[in-house]
Amino acid sequence: MNRMKRLNRWNRLKITGGAIVALFIATAIIGPSLAQFAPFALEGERFTIPSRVHWLGTNSLGQDIFSGIVHGARITLFIGLAVALLSTFLSALLGLLAGYSQRLDPLLNSLANMLLVLPSLLLILIVASFTGGGMWQLIITLGLLTWPGYMRLIRASVLSLKEREFVKSAQLFGGGTFYILRKHLLPFLWPILKTKFILSFRQAVIMEASLSFIGVGDPNRPSWGKMLQQAFGTSETWMTDAWQWTVLPPTMAILLITLGLALMGEADVASASSERIVAEKAIAHKPKPVLSKKTADTPDSWASQAVIAADDLCVTYAGEVIIEPLSLSVESGTVTALIGQSGSGKTTLARALYGLLPHAAVQGSVHINGKRVYGWGQGDKSEAGIGMRRWVDAAFIFQDSSSSFNPLLTVGQQFTEAIPDLITKQEKRRIAAEALREVQLNERLLEHYPHELSGGMLSRALIALALLNKPAVLIADEPTAALDPILKREILELMVEKVREYGMTLLLITHDIPAAVHTADKIMVLHSGKMVKCLNKDEWIVWQGLVQEHKVWRFT
Ligand SMILES: Nc1ncnc2c1ncn2[C@@H]1O[C@H](COP(=O)(O)OP(=O)(O)OP(=O)(O)O)[C@@H](O)[C@H]1O
Secondary structure, three states, X not given: OHHHHHHHHHHHHHHHHHHHHHHHHHHHHHHHHHOOOOOOOOOOOOOOOOOOOOOOOEOOOOOEHHHHHHHHHHHHHHHHHHHHHHHHHHHHHHHXXXXXXXXXXXXXXXXXXXXXXXXXXXXXXXXXXHHOOOHHHHHHHHHHHOOHHHHHHHHHHHHHHOOOHHHHHHHHOOOOHHHHHHHHHHHHHHHHHHHHHHHHHHHHHHHHHHHHHOOOOOOOOOOHHHHHHXXXXXXXXXXXXXXXXXXXXXXXXXXXXXXXXXXXXXXXXXXXXXXXXXXXXHHHOOOOOOEOOOOOOOOOOOOOOEEEEEEEEEEEEOOEEEEEEEEEEEEOOOEEEEEEOOOOOHHHHHXXXXXXXXXXXXXXXXXXXXXXXXXXXXXXXXXXXXXXXXXXXEEEEOOOHHHHOOOOOOHHHHHHHHOOOOOOHHHHHHHHHHHHHHOOOOHHHHHXXXXXXXXXXXXXXXXXXXXXXXXXXXXXXXXXOOOOHHHHHHHHHHHHXXXXXXXXXXXXXXXXXXXXXXXXXEEEEEEOOEEEEEEEHHHHHHHHHHHHHOOOOOOO
């Protein structure tokens, strides 16, 4: 209720601000055709009071005040608009690039820091004095000097957004940098950019008026600041009543337009942050994915070909060993559960197997489906690049299904992203619809946004997405962690059923030991970064019996 009241108040402010700005825009468009005199024409008596001929009187030179105001509105709004566009564009582009690209970040960030500490007013004055204060010089100078503050804000947002699962997924689908920036990151930044645009507009209006007032504006164009300069420069203005029509109209014009823009900007910031908090809360309460059904076709032997193979794999962050050197192999067509206490390194190991960790953090080699993920491939002496095709050779299901989807894109848009571009849109849609039906979801959900799906539906949709290209390997990192026990079992069974049906290999990271035993052919136990057990189901049951008998509740 309170939120509604606040939103209504902000809406009212926004409408009021918008109406004031719209009035000025209308004045700038139609005003000059209503004015009977050119703004610089010396066609009247000096200091005539407002009359039918001179609606707002004349100034000390006999120039028509009304004409000055309406022509000045056109120039002021044009400068505001051009500066706002240029400055907002630079903030967005450079902020996106700095946040997304580690290579460009130091350069762009240093540039922004340098501009932030420079006294911009002084710079503008110097440039204006050298260039004669022309309109275009002012636009370019202001545009180039006012992007750094918001660029840093956008950079910070991108740094956080790019770690979200849906961005990672888009990268794994093979989305290019500009595609991800445009499609997945930019939509989140619109509220910031809108505010930046309005504030830059206001700043440019004030700056233009100020520069004209102190005499370094464009001498060839009408300006409210110049009208004030003229009025203040004549002592008669204050000795007679002339100040009422020479000073008040341009002052009111500057005050009103900046007030209108301020109201719009403030309302925008407030309502955007409130809506964002509500949206984030809604997203945070959405649940997760995947798994299990035991079938009778457990392989007789573990000697079949390893589809996931790690050799001397070791993960180190800043000198701290997270995964101690280990070797493992997961056979084709099997389900393997990776269990372990919280913090034992399960997620780190899963990410290493899928090639999601920086090369500097990983030693040893990993191969999936015979393709290199880390280390050298057979006969391959280059270290760069991953031979494994993500989403084709292997897919990865992140822990949180709600954040695995981009909340601003429909489910359908995100499915089509995962399908290679070689086919038509209709064909892609048909494949996506079929994938949804496979996990007992209605194809109508393709038109829905992620927040319109329940936790179970999102989990199913995520399975469908992961299975879309029928990859050889599926790595699922605690896919059912946020679901209730019944749904957890249901989703797990669905995932395992599909994995078995397609002859895929599943590596399931889970805390749920009963589910792991029920589902998996093989169970691996990780403890403090060490692989301490690797047992098939029968061995596991015997081992658990021993553990219980000796009342030892430890993995080691
Ligand atoms: N990017 C990182 N930088 C530094 N340390 C990290 C990083 N990611 C994980 N770690 C550390 O690695 C250890 C293992 O974390 P990991 O998330 O792999 O554990 P986990 O077994 O998956 O835990 P949980 O079951 O709680 O998810 C933790 O001590 C964690 O602090």
